[in-house]
Amino acid sequence: MLETLKRVFVYARPYLRFFLMTLLFAALGVSMSLAVPVFIGEAVDCCVGKGSVDFEKLVKIIILLALTVIFSTFFQWLMSLCTNKLAFLTIRDLRADVFNKLERVPLKYIDGHTKGELTSRVINDIEIVSDGLLQGFTQFFSGIMTIIGTLIFMMMINYKIAIVVVILTPLSFIAASKITKASHDSYMKQSKLRGDMVAFAEEMAGNQKIVKAFGYDKRAEEKFDEINNAYGKIGVKATFFSSMTNPTTRFVNGLIYASVGLLGALGVIGYSTFIGTMTVGKLSSFLAYANQYTKPFNEISGVFAELQNAVSSAERVFSILDEEEIADDSDKEVLTSCDGTLSFSNVFFSYDPKVKLIRNFSLDVKSGQRIAIVGPTGCGKSTIINLLLRFYDIDSGKIELSGKSISDITRDSLRSCFGMVLQETWVFTGTVAENIAYGVPDADRERIIEAAKAAYAHSFIKRLPQGYDTVISEDCGLSQGQKQLICIARIMLMDPPMLILDEATSSIDLRTELRIQRAFLKLMEGRTSFVIAHRLSTIKNSDVILVMKQGNIIEQGNHAQLIEKGGFYAELYNSQFVS
């Protein structure tokens, strides 16, 4: 926990000045605001009774009081400003760093986590760190300042009564922590049930049409009622327990108030020499202190609860930052020209050392050849792509591009040789033009349109509300096929020597699909290409077909050879025509 706190404060380091200023202004603001009751007490003492008000002194005190109030206000405001800057700038840097990291970790890490989870760390967890740790810290500090300051002022007025207050205050603390403990259990149960309820609602109401189609509604209602009732029951308990804190501390406060009143009043009339001297004014400042004394205690215990939360959030965030980065390869050779040849020799690879995948795979690809990768769904066709582009590194063997081992050249220069269109299309929030120009950001409009025309995307883009300036995003109403055409246009603009294509299996409307086919064919002209193929025409006309099953390449050769072999490919191929 301390380690994590330290790391958060390392991020706050550049803003140390705001931190120090926060402390300074907090000290000034708090101590001034604490002086206010003293002045009020003195002012009250000037007004003893009819005809005996010391106006001369009263004016002086009031002016002093007004100045104290104004400056205290000013410092409190400055303190908030500094806290804000400290917190917001620190988490800005933290966020930027985490994002930076996410761009540098191996894809394995990203593939191994759900996108929602990682996004939640970047967004929500960091927000919690900001609330809990940074803002909490200042609250903690000003709380401590208030407590110490109040004690000092009370001691100055009458240390004996102050000691009574000190003895009584832990009551509030004890009560609050007892309540928190008692409510913790039901609180945890409540949040678990709430989680269950949200999960259930997301699953059932989120798929409401299926629920209805299957007439599952009655059974779903029963289950929901079960969760809902349990949640309602535990909710009463949890809420009641946690709502006990305020009245209880108010009560303890009342006790302190009464004791101060009693002792103070007795002191004023000189009931016992033990109490020492008091005045009505001093009593009234004492009462004011007693009134606000327990508040910072509550705040501090709140801060501790949040701290726990914030530390576990911070740990989740730092676990990303602790991930190993892809090794820097800027000292490696930059591949400047690519002749389109490629060779795999004795390649071994597996994602999980326990499950062997690619074993002793060798293949020579000549410039301009077309390689089809086929196999049932989930057979690991994309593994080859992962290895080619070095999203994952091979375990042993060698892959050479243009006669150079791909591990000896920079990743950037390797990847710039390839154009890639995946079945899972990726468009980002931005205009159509920006999306197409993703690989060549400085391309002018003319070239963008040219590329779109070559990809048969121009005609539908033209019909969008703002044409090439229409802002699109993942869920913007463009069809899957249209998004794929945009991705193809992206590659057209890049004009890479090598291609990686993933044909779509899902339903794309006929016309668009024909367009995609034509675009693919045009793209492949004269380029070495790897195609994850589903269409027979693509497969049959390929120079080499790699047949994969359960992650392994089980057959390789051209169509005629494979059919003749009568193996898995032949079986797969023939099955399509038996009806």
Added chain:
Amino acid sequence: MRELLKYLKNYKKELVLGPFFKLLEAIFELIVPIVMAKIIDKGISQNESSYIFKMSGVIVLLGVSGLCFALTCQYLAARCAYGFGTELRTALYKHINSLSYTSIDKIGTSSLVNRLTNDTNTVQNGVNMFIRLAVRAPFLVIGAAVMAMIIDLRLSLVFLVVAPLISIIIFIIMKKTVPMYKKTQQCLDRTSVLTRESLEGARVIRAFSRQQEEIDEFKEAVDDIAANSVAVGKISAILNPAAFMVMNLGIIAVIWFGGKRINIGGLTQGELTAFTNYMTQILFALVVLANLVVIFTKAFASANRISEVLSLPSEEDGNMLPDYNNENIITFNDVSFAYEGAGDYSLRNISFSVKKGQMLGIIGGTGCGKSTLAGLIPCFYKATEGSVHVCGTNVAELGNSVLRGRIGCVPQKAVLFTGTIRDNMRWRKADASDEEIINALKTAQAWEFVERLPDKLDTVISQGGKNLSGGQKQRIAIARALVGSPDILILDDSTSALDYKTDLSFRHSLSSDLPDTTVVMISQRSTSLKNADKIIVMEDGAAVGIGTHSQLLKTCDVYHDIYISQMNEKEDKADA
């Protein structure tokens, strides 16, 4: 809004007693400064220690009873809020289940989920806070002012200035900052989108070597958040200090004028102390009130969103039973259909009929109305014009549960639910035996892999079916619809993740295992539908051809085009 009140009707007692007890506590709290004033004025000035003891005892007593009242109120509030929340959620969920597809489309499922969980919680919290604070806070403000007036009417004028002044400060600052907070939230949403997109597109970004640009763009977005947050912080940071200042300046005024009043004998020293005490109380109460306004605004917005769902009409239900002897199991009579709020028809003048045990194929591009047409059969949507008949009866007049109980649906997207495979397989038929389940899995070509799972039917499917591959999910989704041998099976392009071989085996076993089931199969591929008894070719909502494969090849241009586009593959076959 108003219809939500009825869920409070079982909690009238709590609604009245809760605030009442809180009121008592507040009254006691207001009495304390007066008692203290008495201690100062009477006990101290007359040197009566016994009086001081007695009055201090009174303050403690007030505190004890205040605590009891407050705890009673908190308990009543929690009970009322959660009782109300639970009833509301039950009713809302029941209502959601009764909605028609049209209504579901109108609200959207993700929004329904939000309303069922988050919005009900917000309203529940609003009720809780209403009981606890809605009476207490304003009462403290007014009460403190009234007490001040009782003590000294003229001096209480200061209250009449300070209280509104603090309220105005709170109001202005909230008014200024609320839109700014919204903007900050938008900035935060943007970073969220950027993060997600960048994770989803990790491969593309790296393939294009655009990491640095992504990082720069993200940096810009977080800079925006920081700038916005700091800007809004500048204003909101004024609130507390400003209220603190106004209150203390008020106290100064009280002391100054109070001093004058004391000098002429219109006020005592103790009363002056009480006055300053009330001033502090007003400030705290006003701050609570401001928070309350925020809570209630949110609760009202949530309540409105919930009412919107509750006010949607339930799906209409018929009461007729289908005549199982009727030969024509599905009949469309000149059916046209438009989605609610859509400008144009999605289906136009469609007529056909299918006999029991036959297979109907529907082919066409995306958005041509294939799924819409199929959705009319289980009466998910009602025909806008014309009529749809199942077993000779208009589906609108059939009981929904009877009708849908005879139909098995396999949606485009294979959605499975948390629970075991057996649980999922029992969706159509709650008491299906393992034998029935295994038979259905066999027909759907799913048993081969389920059998190999260590826990077989007891295998737990995680949310969204993440532990299964796409093809496996799809096969289980198909099997789920087959349990209980439905009379009609609707397959909405639901074999896309299956390889050709599995797809073929499935079609074979479907016709041999369920010979009496009428199959409605939507597909993109003419090969899948070649053997259908009837194929409907859809284009732009119209049936441009109805007939068998060989008939359509001759008579329907669109079908011919589709076929030609898939010709390559046919030629391949000839070669092979």
